[in-house]
Amino acid sequence: MSEHVVSAKTYIAVWLTLLVLTGVTAGVAFINLGPFNTIVALVIATFKALLVVLIFMHVKYTSEKMVKVVVVSAVFFLLLLLGLSLADYTTRLL
Amino acid sequence: MADSPIAMEHHNPALKHHFADMEQQREASSLGMWLFLATEIMFFGGMFCAYLIYRLWYFPDFGAASNSLDITLGAVNTAVLICSSLTVVMAVRAAQLGKRQQQVIYLALTLVLGLAFLGVKAVEWTSKFKEHHIPGPTFNFEGSIPSHPDQPVDQHHAQIFFSLYFAMTGMHALHMVIGVGIFSYLLYHAWKGTYTPEYYTPLENSGLYWHFVDIVWIYLFPLLYLIDRKK
Numbered sequence: 068m069s070e071h072v073v074s075a076k077t078y079i080a081v082w083l084t085l086l087v088l089t090g091v092t093a094g095v096a097f098i099n100l101g102p103f104n105t106i107v108a109l110v111i112a113t114f115k116a117l118l119v120v121l122i123f124m125h126v127k128y129t130s131e132k133m134v135k136v137v138v139v140s141a142v143f144f145l146l147l148l149l150g151l152s153l154a155d156y157t158t159r160l161l
Numbered sequence: 162m163a164d165s166p167i168a169m170e171h172h173n174p175a176l177k178h179h180f181a182d183m184e185q186q187r188e189a190s191s192l193g194m195w196l197f198l199a200t201e202i203m204f205f206g207g208m209f210c211a212y213l214i215y216r217l218w219y220f221p222d223f224g225a226a227s228n229s230l231d232i233t234l235g236a237v238n239t240a241v242l243i244c245s246s247l248t249v250v251m252a253v254r255a256a257q258l259g260k261r262q263q264q265v266i267y268l269a270l271t272l273v274l275g276l277a278f279l280g281v282k283a284v285e286w287t288s289k290f291k292e293h294h295i296p297g298p299t300f301n302f303e304g305s306i307p308s309h310p311d312q313p314v315d316q317h318h319a320q321i322f323f324s325l326y327f328a329m330t331g332m333h334a335l336h337m338v339i340g341v342g343i344f345s346y347l348l349y350h351a352w353k354g355t356y357t358p359e360y361y362t363p364l365e366n367s368g369l370y371w372h373f374v375d376i377v378w379i380y381l382f383p384l385l386y387l388i389d390r391k392k
């Protein structure tokens with residue numbers, strides 16, 4: 068078969084990690100970390116999203132390089148939208 | 162596969178004539194699906210951007226409004242979606258290995274989990290409706306800023322939070338409804354035995370869509386439910 072078949076064990080390990088991280092992010096929200104609450108929540112969410120994209124969505128295993136180009140450029144333009152908008156709104160002296 | 166393209170065209174009825182072989186056909190459709198998902202990322206990105214700006218401006222009011230959401234239901238729904246993503250990859254894997262019965266079971270489980278998510282969402286929205294937290298003329302949010310109990314919440318700012326909450330969870334739920342429709346179609350075809358190790362593109366691409374919707378929720382949960390829970 069040409070398509071890479073991922074082992075069930077890998078899928079279950081990713082699934083368990085995602086469930087544990089959901090519990091962690093909900094639990095950490097109740098601990099006072101000051102401004103780091105938001106950062107920790109976003110870091111955990113991004114790590115979960117990466118696991119889903121790379122393993123569940125097979126981006127790690129794809130032989131088609133154009134798929135990787137599309138994924139990276141989509142994230143790039145999203146960060147451009149969010150980054151430049153926030154750079155504006157966080158530096159206004161109103 | 163050593164067969165010439167022409168011989169393979171007769172070999173597999175799913176191969177379209179403009180592709181050299183099944184692998185090229187699969188990669189092309191996967192690329193197309195990812196391009197569609199890129200437009201979806203920008204679609205949700207606009208709402209996330211609006212959310213971030215208002216959250217920055219009205220953080221205390223957003224924190225108070227966020228605390229009125231049911232964190233247990235939110236966390237349970239996150240777990241439900243993660244489980245559904247597992248059943249989707251297992252269904253795709255079953256197709257890759259040519260196991261029809263497993264495909265059907267995993268797709269049916271995916272549908273059950275998808276509907277469970279929507280059911281929980283309906284319960285949450287109903288309670289928001291009863292509490293008058295739906296933006297509009299009857300909107301009313303009683304409460305105080307989490308770290309300053311003597312400071313009441315600004316009604317307009319709380320209303321902006323709930324407008325974003327319903328727009329984002331609403332668009333997400335609409336995607337879930339579409340996903341449930343797509344997966345019902347897949348379940349029917351898996352039952353008929355349409356998907357084989359050589360041809361399961363609809364399953365693979367619908368899986369990509371389902372995981373994308375899962376990722377949106379992975380961000381929505383902390384951003385909407387966990388703004389200012391700290392004690």
